[in-house]
Amino acid sequence: MICVPNVNSIRKLILGEAHDTVYSIHPGSTRMYYDLKERFWGYGMKRVVAEYVAICDTCQRVKAEHQRPIGLLQPLKVPEWKWEEITMDFIVGLPCTQKGHNSIWVVVDRLTKVAHFIPVNTTYSGAKLAELYISRILHDSLDTKLRFSTTYHPQTDGQTERTNQILKDMFVVEPPI
Structure with a gap:
């Protein structure tokens, strides 16, 4: 293996040869990293390769998507009231509180x-949740209909997922520096 010094001109020359030539044909960061790893070693090489490919205009324009296409978005109608x-x-999955709650029920208009944000326990029954709904969320009409959605599909329920993310972010304690 050849040890590559932390000199930008040398690194750019090696990255250019491994990425931009007619023989390499813009292999992408993963393939390029594994190809370079066989012959070269340099501190932070994986990050340097990823950054080099990320700013390549050709790679960004012709980047193929390797995921199944998602379904069409089904926009929800805007409520009137x-x-x-x-x-x-x-x-x-939250730690248990002094009152025995280990979950938060998020209800969004x-x-x-x-x-x-209603503290609940994962063992609560539907009847208990209905009682909490009536006692904690005051509204005139109980003429609601359930429209089920699946987890991590924001095209069906992005508001609640986004609200949950904000709430989770509030619980994250950053480690001291």
Whole structure:
């Protein structure tokens, strides 16, 4: 193996040969890294290769998507009245509180974006959740309909997923520097 010094001109020359020539044909960061790894070693080489490929205009234009295409978005109609349509989700796996709650039930009004965060336990029954809903979330009409969605599909329920992410971010404790 050849040890590559941390000199930009030398690194650019090696990266250019491995990426931009007619024989290499813009291999992408993973393939390029493994090809270079066989012959060269340099501190932070994987990061340097990824950065080099990320700014390559040709790679960005012809980058092939290797995932199945997602379905068409099904936009939800905008509700006319507050609390006419709501979204619900649970954040589970939290440490148990003094009152025995280990989850948060997130209920969001789709029109006003008002969010309620109700501490619950994962063992609560549907009847208990209905009781909490009536006691904690005051509204006139209980004429609601369930529209089920699946986890991690924001095209069906992006508001609740985004609200959950914000709430989770509030719980993250950053390590001291």
